[in-house]
Amino acid sequence: MKAVRIQDVSKKFGDVLGVDDLDLDIKSGEFFTFLGPSGCGKTTTLRMIAGFYYPSTGKIYFDDHDVTTLQPNKRNIGMVFQNYALFPHMTVDENIAFGLEIRKYDKKAIKEKVDRIRGLVHLGPYGSRKINELSGGQQQRVALARALVIEPDILLLDEPLSNLDAKLREETRIEIKRIQSELGVTTIYVTHDQTEAMAMSDRIMVMENGVVKQIGTPQEIYHRPNNRFVATFIGETNLLEMKVQSINDETITVANENGLTLQGLTENLAKGLQVNVGDEIYVSIRPEAFESGAGDNTISGIIELTEFTGLSVNYFLKWNNTTLKAMIISRGTAIKQAGHTIDLHIPKQNIYFLGE
Numbered sequence: 001m002k003a004v005r006i007q008d009v010s011k012k013f014g015d016v017l018g019v020d021d022l023d024l025d026i027k028s029g030e031f032f033t034f035l036g037p038s039g040c041g042k043t044t045t046l047r048m049i050a051g052f053y054y055p056s057t058g059k060i061y062f063d064d065h066d067v068t069t070l071q072p073n074k075r076n077i078g079m080v081f082q083n084y085a086l087f088p089h090m091t092v093d094e095n096i097a098f099g100l101e102i103r104k105y106d107k108k109a110i111k112e113k114v115d116r117i118r119g120l121v122h123l124g125p126y127g128s129r130k131i132n133e134l135s136g137g138q139q140q141r142v143a144l145a146r147a148l149v150i151e152p153d154i155l156l157l158d159e160p161l162s163n164l165d166a167k168l169r170e171e172t173r174i175e176i177k178r179i180q181s182e183l184g185v186t187t188i189y190v191t192h193d194q195t196e197a198m199a200m201s202d203r204i205m206v207m208e209n210g211v212v213k214q215i216g217t218p219q220e221i222y223h224r225p226n227n228r229f230v231a232t233f234i235g236e237t238n239l240l241e242m243k244v245q246s247i248n249d250e251t252i253t254v255a256n257e258n259g260l261t262l263q264g265l266t267e268n269l270a271k272g273l274q275v276n277v278g279d280e281i282y283v284s285i286r287p288e289a290f291e292s293g294a295g296d297n298t299i300s301g302i303i304e305l306t307e308f309t310g311l312s313v314n315y316f317l318k319w320n321n322t323t324l325k326a327m328i329i330s331r332g333t334a335i336k337q338a339g340h341t342i343d344l345h346i347p348k349q350n351i352y353f354l355g356e
């Protein structure tokens with residue numbers, strides 16, 4: 001398994017900057033995800049790692065080996081594309097064996113490897129089935145098997161689940177994760193689905209317009225966003241613009257012009273953010289940060305709308321002319337409806353402060 005190092009890489013398509021000055025270290029055996037909205041540069045970055053595009057500037061290394069301009073077939077990578085790119089009239093085994101035949105393995109070795117990998121992706125009895133006689137989820141597993149059978153140093157997956165329905169997506173993402181950890185192969189996964197990224201990854205890189213917005217573990221990205229883009233793209237949040245009223249080593253107090261005052265912890269300032277009294281900053285409060293009853297930052301809000309989702313009760317409430325969304329886990333307790341007042345509080349440690 002190989003580590004991947006991307007150093008000062010940019011990719012220009014004429015006037016369009018697809019990827020802008022990217023620096024990234026992916027560890028050997030890591031499950032690493034590129035996450036971001038359409039057009040942010042995920043596929044472009046993946047294609048440079050695969051060798052289908054060469055960077056306009058910068059270098060790419062597999063371990064210490066410079067592969068920046070090495071041809072794709074010399075990189076020992078396995079790749080799964082969004083549309084699978086399988087041969088529809090060939091059988092499952094013929095599709096899986098394709099990369100081995102190009103590499104001129106003998107028949108016996110091919111059969112052994114294909115049998116083993118077909119078992120690994122739970123397609124044991126399907127070896128002689130044609131691709132066009134399989135379900136979407138089964139086809140996805142053939143594509144994965146075909147990428148894995150060559151024993152790649154690096155596995156690249158570009159939105160491999162986007163053709164599947166919601167339930168199958170979830171099942172298949174668990175399968176991919178299981179297979180990846182069984183083989184320990186360095187894996188780079190591309191998605192714009194934040195739940196998928198959170199559930200599968202060791203680390204995530206969030207991108208916007210070709211630029212990295214944050215790199216971190218799913219917990220860091222979710223609980224310690226560096227900026228508004230990450231805070232709002234990953235999960236839901238109440239984002240408020242507020243002014244710093246006071247700050248000391250432990251606590252920071254902020255208020256908005258509607259008279260809403262909140263107190264939080266200085267340790268929850270975004271990385272590198274320096275603030276002074278009077279500065280405008282952004283405050284991020286996840287809907288699940290709210291707790292019932294009084295406590296830190298008690299809120300006595302008027303409910304504008306109540307939503308029951310089974311798992312939770314969502315209250316859209318107004319407090320000092322500020323609209324907030326609070327999510328309370330539903331445990332069969334009474335649900336309050338619109339027009340009523342509700343007492344909630346926000347523990348200090350659940351409030352995050354962002355500069356940009």
Ligand SMILES: Nc1ncnc2c1ncn2[C@@H]1O[C@H](COP(=O)(O)OP(=O)(O)OP(=O)(O)O)[C@@H](O)[C@H]1O
Nearest residue numbers: 013016017018037038039040041042043044045192
């Ligand atoms: N071959 C190309 N020629 C010109 N522009 C390109 C080319 N490939 C990508 N781009 C542009 O580079 C930017 C990044 O594209 P990229 O395909 O990497 O996005 P993405 O994050 O994979 O998006 P999606 O989620 O829609 O697949 C976009 O603005 C895109 O239009």
Ligand SMILES: [Mg+2]
Nearest residue numbers: 042043044158
């Ligand atoms: Mg793409």
